Amino acid sequence: MKNQFVELSLATRDGQFSARYSEKGLAELDFPNAKAFVAPKRSRGGRAVKTYGIPAPIRAWHRTTKAALNRILAGRAARNVPPFDLSGGTEFQQAVWRELRKISSGKTRSYGDIAQAIGKPKAVRAVGGACGANPIPVLIPCHRVLAAHRKIGGFGGGLDWKRRLLAREGIPLRNQGGL
């Protein structure tokens, strides 16, 4: 069965991320401390496999992923990204994720902007849901989506990560509570 995922770790200055690849490309990326490595998620019925005998294309994608991730963590734009396998998402979610990829480093959009861009101006709240379901955070820059008036909004990986990523890209935030 080709429904397997290759899971590889990614050491960065911010800890060990973990990436999962299908035969089509990078399918998921997890922040450090996600329990992924202890008990791999069986997403989409796929089966996590050990890192033995990894196909050459996946090794190449992984190198690309690593370089891209490290650049973004340093607040710079990624030069190249691996192919993404977003087939696990609904049409709506994929439309949102496609739109997120258009936000360049150092820029931000609001949930309302994204909703409008995909032709569903009133689906602002649903856009938030799709952002939260983003399987490849950082590379698909969900952290660059803010609520109206530059409020931080939320973040699946934890707000600290969102603030950190934004700060490194030089994006100012409006004060909110304990900041």
Next chain:
DNA sequence: AGCCAGTCTCGGA
């Protein structure tokens, strides 16, 4: 600043 209704998607019962 806080509360509330409107709006749209998604996943579980």
Next chain:
DNA sequence: TCCGAGACTGGCT
């Protein structure tokens, strides 16, 4: 199939 819960917004108090 129905229903409740969201990483939202804009308006009102």
